[in-house]
Amino acid sequence: MAHVLIVEARFYDHLNDMLVAGARAAIEAAGHTHDTVTVPGALEVPGAIALASDGDSYDAFVALGVVIRGETYHFEIVANESARGIMALTLDGLAIGNGILTTENEAQAIVRADPAQLDKGGGAAQAALAMLALRDRLA
Ligand SMILES: Nc1c(NC[C@H](O)[C@H](O)[C@H](O)CO)[nH]c(=O)[nH]c1=O
Numbered sequence: 001m002a003h004v005l006i007v008e009a010r011f012y013d014h015l016n017d018m019l020v021a022g023a024r025a026a027i028e029a030a031g032h033t034h035d036t037v038t039v040p041g042a043l044e045v046p047g048a049i050a051l052a053s054d055g056d057s058y059d060a061f062v063a064l065g066v067v068i069r070g071e072t073y074h075f076e077i078v079a080n081e082s083a084r085g086i087m088a089l090t091l092d093g094l095a096i097g098n099g100i101l102t103t104e105n106e107a108q109a110i111v112r113a114d115p116a117q118l119d120k121g122g123g124a125a126q127a128a129l130a131m132l133a134l135r136d137r138l139a
């Protein structure tokens, strides 16, 4: 049984609730356990995973959040740098599923976050568990 940490950037409550529900359901359906920590925004997600990976408490990580394009270049910074930070941790050998949505508008985010529709939170959890299984197999 694996113990998974969900790191959620709680920027949009209603969207995050759906992503977290999907991720938790997928982890539980696979017979694993989970904790959740909350950070202010997507830019803080890689740092939180790095902090949590210092000990032996967690086998895998699920990054969740929503970045919706606004009027300025800030969207690119938050979307690209959060993904870059998560990818760097992945290349260090951590099992991480990236469920940080980067959308043009709220409607796109709802379809992707909703567990009854595209369920990207559940998909990110399944990706984290798949990478954990691969790591165990290759070790
Ligand atoms: N605009 C969004 C942000 N921005 C906040 C940053 O992620 C960060 O918390 C701030 O710059 C302080 O370091 N975060 C999201 O998750 N989603 C957004 O749409």
Ligand SMILES: CC(=O)[C@@H](O)COP(=O)(O)O
Residues within 6 Å of the ligand: 067, 068, 069, 070, 071, 072, 073, 074, 075, 076, 078
């Ligand atoms: C991530 C974003 O683009 C958004 O939340 C920020 O909006 P703005 O560019 O209008 O300041």
